[in-house]
Amino acid sequence: MIPHRDILERITDILARSKDVLILEHEKPDGDSIGSGLALALALSSLGKKALLLSQDPHPSMYDFLPGRHLYTMVSCLGPEDADPDVTVFLDCTGPERAGKALEYAHSETWINIDHHISNSGFGHVSLVDPDAAATGELVFFLLKAMGVEIDEDMATCLYVAIVTDTGGFRYQNTGPRCFHVAAELIDKGVNPSFVADLLYETRSLSSLMLLKNALQALEVYKNGRLATIDVTKAMLEDAGASFEDADSIVNYPRSIAGVEVALCFKESPDQTAVHLSLRSRSKVDVSEIAGLLGGGGHSRAAGAVVQGSLEQVKARVLGVLDGLDIWADS
Ligand SMILES: [Mn+2]
Known part of the structure; x- marks a missing residue:
């Protein structure tokens, strides 16, 4: 059972017609925007598409273990004129301005907005905003299913980290039954929860x-x-x-x-x-x-x-x- 089927189908149609997808996370990216961004980038490249996750700010080093880093870059390493996306996907951003300097690269005709913040402005040509989702990563999980992507261990680890970090390790008020169902499926795909928890919560500098x-x-x-x-x-x-x-x-x-x-x-x-x-x-x-x-x-x-x-x-x-x-x- 996939929620938001109509919107997900519209997003899937747009992505299917696109060759070059730019994915933007918010300034000072957190585990949710990083994990959901890397998972989507990995999924799109598994379909043979060019996908780039672009960030204004560096990823905190605690996320260095995540796969897909070759699909991520910072605005300081790329000029806006070097990006020519068919579509731009904003993840975990309440409004386009949350992408910071990376917004200058979003010169595609089509914008897709996927987020779970109640304060999201509903921007973009297609917008999937679900405040009941524990994390944007939960919505990206359903998007990958709608796209027919075979979710591998790498994508699953990224999505799992998105959900774990945005729920504070399944402790915050946004921790609902659906995120556990999603997490269970991700563990089925090969995620190691204790390995992730040790790196995220039991390791400090x-x-x-x-x-x-x-x-x-x-x-x-x-x-x-x-x-x-x-x-x-x-x-x-x-x-x-x-x-x-x-x-x-x-x-x-x-x-x-x-x-x-x-x-x-x-x-x-x-x-x-x-x-x-x-x-x-x-x-x-x-x-x-x-x-x-x-x-x-x-x-x-x-x-x-x-x-x-x-x-x-x-x-x-x-x-x-x-x-x-x-x-x-x-x-
Ligand atoms: Mn989030």
């Missing part, structure tokens, strides 16, 4: 652990224990020898405190002119609405925004916005 040690010094709790914040400054990164990406999962620590409903991580941008804010909630608060008030977006339990200003200015502004919300009553 020393620098990221040193960064955590520094960041925990900045842990603060407000609103009767319902709101917790943590900071990652440029100085902490330098002291730990850590990269900006090493700070990505730190927001999970304030969120893990018993009684906390909303957790925030304030990450100073490398040039210290802006702050990257990560928002998480446990069970009730829609943090995508809060992120929206700050010019960002995301999902109800996980969202983000980039706010201009120094760390102190941004913290004061964001805490002011949160203070005015009617979400702190004890339940």
